[in-house]
Amino acid sequence: MSKSEIAIRFENLNKKYGEFHALKDINLTVARGEKIVVCGPSGSGKSTMIRCVNHLEAYQSGALTVDGIRMDNSKEAVRKIRDHVGMCFQQFNLFPHLSALDNCTLSPIYTHKVPRAEAEVIAMEYLAKVRMDGHAHKFPNQLSGGQQQRVAIARSLCMKPDIMLFDEPTSALDPESISEVLDVIADLGNEGMTMMCVTHEMGFARKVADRIVFMDAGQIVEVADPESFFTNPRHERSRKFLQQVINH
Ligand code: ADP
Ligand code: MG
Numbered sequence: 001m002s003k004s005e006i007a008i009r010f011e012n013l014n015k016k017y018g019e020f021h022a023l024k025d026i027n028l029t030v031a032r033g034e035k036i037v038v039c040g041p042s043g044s045g046k047s048t049m050i051r052c053v054n055h056l057e058a059y060q061s062g063a064l065t066v067d068g069i070r071m072d073n074s075k076e077a078v079r080k081i082r083d084h085v086g087m088c089f090q091q092f093n094l095f096p097h098l099s100a101l102d103n104c105t106l107s108p109i110y111t112h113k114v115p116r117a118e119a120e121v122i123a124m125e126y127l128a129k130v131r132m133d134g135h136a137h138k139f140p141n142q143l144s145g146g147q148q149q150r151v152a153i154a155r156s157l158c159m160k161p162d163i164m165l166f167d168e169p170t171s172a173l174d175p176e177s178i179s180e181v182l183d184v185i186a187d188l189g190n191e192g193m194t195m196m197c198v199t200h201e202m203g204f205a206r207k208v209a210d211r212i213v214f215m216d217a218g219q220i221v222e223v224a225d226p227e228s229f230f231t232n233p234r235h236e237r238s239r240k241f242l243q244q245v246i247n248h
Contacts, residue, residue: 003068007032007163007194008053013062015048022048023059024218030196032162035189037205037226038198040215041241046198049215050165053196054078054085067162086156090168092148094140100127100151101136104158112159119158126154130184146177150184157188164188166197182208202245206230214238 008030015023023045030036038046051057053066055078064071067084071077094103104123108114114122127133130150140148149169156164166185170178182204189195189208199205205212205226212229214222216237222229233239 001029001031005032006030006065007034007067008196009063009065010049010052011063011065013052013059013064015045015052015057015059022218023052026062026220028213028220028223030194032194033192034194035208035210036196036213037209037211038196038213038215039200039202039205039241039245040221041244044215045218046215047167050087050167050196050198053163053165054082054087056087083159084162085165086159086161086163087165088149088152088156088167088169090171092140092145092152092172094148094152094155096140099137099139100132100143100154103140103151104155107155108158123154123158126157127151129157129187130154131180144177145173146180149173149177149181153181153184153188161193163194163196166195166199168198168200170199170201200245202230202242214241216241 006029010026010028013023013026026049038050040046048057052059052064055071058073066081069077069080071081101120101123104127105116105119108119109116124133124136127136130153132147132150132154135143135147170181173181182201185197186208209226212224212226213220222233222235222238233242
């Protein structure tokens with residue numbers, strides 16, 4: 001893979017929380033346009049790994065490169081990288097006192113200095129993309145969880161990221177809302193967005209992921225295409241995990 005084809009590269013990355021070794025020698029290269037699903041038991045380091053990408057967590061050793069920019073933990077690198085990377089969390093974190101539209105225009109207006117009228121046009125395009133343009137003037141508490149999460153995705157897209165990180169985007173949702181959010185994420189993937197998505201939704205993983213990254217105890221245990229991972233996991237720990245999530 002040439003340098004320009006690489007979106008994210010982790011090289012022997014190690015992360016500790018105090019004495020606790022949360023990420024151990026993480027090596028992973030994500031190509032532009034690639035859709036990675038990260039799975040593994042609770043506490044295995046999934047969130048920590050993807051949070052390193054936009055410096056919500058700092059790492060101690062190894063290297064991380066995002067869109068050709070070396071994440072050296074400097075302010076400059078963090079600012080540049082965050083400009084390329086959007087993130088959605090389990091909790092949508094919309095501002096409760098702002099409408100869906102105003103949630104979407106806030107950062108473009110104040111961070112990117114986009115004129116309000118232009119920011120609103122862009123926001124309406126992305127709200128339409130997540131099928132929420134009919135609810136642009138509603139406040140978060142007037143929306144279902146799935147609708148709020150779709151607004152949160154639109155809000156990220158308004159910053160025109162090259163890479164999207166999702167950390168269990170449907171874990172806080174009622175079952176009926178899960179598929180509406182997963183469909184939106186799948187659409188983004190089909191349009192070529194580079195994505196790393198932590199999820200327990202194995203149906204989604206199988207359908208959408210180019211590769212599955214399975215983690216356990218701070219390590220990447222297995223990286224495989226979905227077909228091999230689900231039909232023929234190579235590691236005992238992957239097999240156990242799959243049995244648990246499938247029987248769940
Ligand atoms: P996952 O997302 O796979 O459930 P996390 O990345 O959240 O796992 O956490 C990995 C490990 O690091 C867990 O054992 C967790 O308790 C620990 N951890 C996470 N965040 C912190 C923190 N801020 N301080 C100390 N330990 C943490
Ligand atoms: Mg997590």
